[in-house]
Amino acid sequence: MNKNVIQQNYNITVNERRQQNKHNSLLIWFTGLSGSGKSTLANQVEVALHEHGLRTYVLDGDNIRRGLNTDLDFTPEGRKENLRRIAETAKLFIDAGVVTLAAFISPLQKDRENIKQIVGEDNFIEIYVKASVEACEKRDVKGLYQKARDGEIKNFTGISAPYEEPKNPDVVVNSEKQTIAESIQIIMDQIKTKLELPSHE
Ligand SMILES: Nc1ncnc2c1ncn2[C@@H]1O[C@H](COP(=O)(O)OS(=O)(=O)O)[C@@H](OP(=O)(O)O)[C@H]1O
Numbered sequence: 001m002n003k004n005v006i007q008q009n010y011n012i013t014v015n016e017r018r019q020q021n022k023h024n025s026l027l028i029w030f031t032g033l034s035g036s037g038k039s040t041l042a043n044q045v046e047v048a049l050h051e052h053g054l055r056t057y058v059l060d061g062d063n064i065r066r067g068l069n070t071d072l073d074f075t076p077e078g079r080k081e082n083l084r085r086i087a088e089t090a091k092l093f094i095d096a097g098v099v100t101l102a103a104f105i106s107p108l109q110k111d112r113e114n115i116k117q118i119v120g121e122d123n124f125i126e127i128y129v130k131a132s133v134e135a136c137e138k139r140d141v142k143g144l145y146q147k148a149r150d151g152e153i154k155n156f157t158g159i160s161a162p163y164e165e166p167k168n169p170d171v172v173v174n175s176e177k178q179t180i181a182e183s184i185q186i187i188m189d190q191i192k193t194k195l196e197l198p199s200h201e
């Protein structure tokens, strides 16, 4: 970091924004294989929170990679930088008082640890959307597993690139065994207490 760049303080603090919103702000991070159900669940949890009047936003892998991170590939270095930028972006959203939901494969434990460190442990909930490669490949929502099998996509998670299961996630939902509604209920139960105003914590 350039030592001539100095942190500036804002007049309005994150806690003042949280109090005005009447809820806490944090990052709800969904990790799992492509096709495991991250986007589906992040979006539906957002709908539930939005309907309760909370300020929310979803950051999603495909969309961020088509914009902010269009220059990055799927090598370990590309993924690391992708996730670092998303964590920094999420940090801004948290500071703005927004409940932020992020759906990214984020396959490596060390990259997920880095995200937690960037946004702060108290602001971070990790949700592991568990599903086997076989189940995700059977769904093949976007036809990417077929392309990976055909060698058209290199470094494809679960086929030709690793996925490390989270060591200590806050929530595990199993999209092979649970319905979408069941998973949403489990997630909502876990995040409810964390969404209270800071003064109520
Ligand atoms: N090689 C390779 N491996 C995995 N995924 C691939 C790849 N190439 C493209 N895609 C598509 O990109 C989406 C994953 O991007 P992410 O930013 O979430 O990946 S990562 O967290 O940096 O690992 C992922 O979206 P999801 O299916 O929603 O997970 C895919 O649609």
Ligand SMILES: Nc1ncnc2c1ncn2[C@@H]1O[C@H](COP(=O)(O)OP(=O)(O)O)[C@@H](O)[C@H]1O
Pocket: 032, 033, 034, 035, 036, 037, 038, 039, 040, 041, 103, 139, 141, 174, 175, 176, 178, 179, 180, 183
């Ligand atoms: N229990 C479940 N939870 C989440 N998604 C499920 C579940 N059962 C089936 N699905 C389906 O699996 C697919 C998951 O796709 P998506 O949400 O795009 O995954 P990802 O974002 O992890 O790539 C969707 O078509 C969704 O309807």
